[in-house]
Amino acid sequence: MRSVFHDQLEQISDGLVELSRLASEALGRASTALLEADLSLAEQVISDDEKIDALRRQIDNDTIDALARQQPVATDLRQLVTTLRMTSDLERAGDLARHVAKLTRMRYPDHVLPAELHPTFAEMAQVAEQMVLRSGEIIATLDTQGAAELKAQDDTIDRLHRAVFGILLDERFHGNTQLVIDATLLSRYFERYADHAVSVATRVVYLVTGGWNDDIDPDDRSWREHEAVAPHEVPRSEL
């Protein structure tokens, strides 16, 4: 027979899976809004972010309640502390989706991006959205193999992030300064969004394998990318 406490832990885990689903849906919609200059979809993402924030609060409250009432130790304590970190990652991922939606709304009725940047951003959006959805499955199944997959997908994101800079820096590209600023920030938002999926998956690995020191900085890869954006370093094949 399962204890009340383990039912609580399962409920918390279910909440995390739902949070990742909402964050994934938010980016999917924000990306469609971005690429189609769809104002009402952008507005929906912006207002729906409150649902993500509310669910995050609820999970955090349940987690802290479990810490206070159940006085857990060992694995259970680790799971609860890790939960607080994962809710933070997923809520932040939702914020980044909202940023994409807000930029879409700001530039409406114009498209934020010119057609030549659409394929790269469309692919980045699709991969990033899938990554956060996958992070939810990894939480549900404690699938440590899945974390390795997510890191591989993050390499794809890094390549696409570089490709955005490559397009902007190409001499054949003639966008104005506002567009360069917008594309730079957008690309950074997608890249950070994907980082949060990797963080969640890495925390699951630490949870399962028993380590504590999950001071993850997937963002550091973004610098390797950025280092690679000096014009002479961008492979022609990526332009």
Place this chain on the structure above:
Amino acid sequence: MRSVFHDQLEQISDGLVELSRLASEALGRASTALLEADLSLAEQVISDDEKIDALRRQIDNDTIDALARQQPVATDLRQLVTTLRMTSDLERAGDLARHVAKLTRMRYPDHVLPAELHPTFAEMAQVAEQMVLRSGEIIATLDTQGAAELKAQDDTIDRLHRAVFGILLDERFHGNTQLVIDATLLSRYFERYADHAVSVATRVVYLVTGGWNDDIDPDDRSWREHEAVAPHEVPRSEL
């Protein structure tokens, strides 16, 4: 007579103050390196980031140890959970300082920024560095008034962030695309760094006043700024 547990809590609080000092020092040095194209200082910031990460791990381990051994409730539990969030903020602030240093190193021996952007970035760096240092004082003294000061300083950061975009978008500005990308990312790093100081201070307020729901998103202000960067909206006085 104080309990062992309260000595532990005090030691954890001291650790947080030191962590904020290190993160503040990192940004100060990174900014000097940026503005003076000082390679060895940039290298120092990059290598010293390990000290920040190590201290963060130590505080997190001590905090989790206290959760496991002392089974705290009420205020003590809140302090420990809040600590885990603050270490995350301060470590991330340190990462952003390292990003500034890495960009400095990448462009060396060139300066990353042209002279006309130096005053704005110098002011942004000084205010942001002070904010994280102040967040440490706020932790040490549980000074809820200090949080309000930090929010006011963050408005200054937002104004300077807007000013950077204003300069980039001004027709008199003739930087190349790489410079626009670099300046956009740098400005975003400083702005996010300052956000983490506000997060820390806001968490102290929640800790003192008893709330749990510190789902802080100071970053959202960055969007109001960004919304204001459309050329026609940037006040001439900020150019």
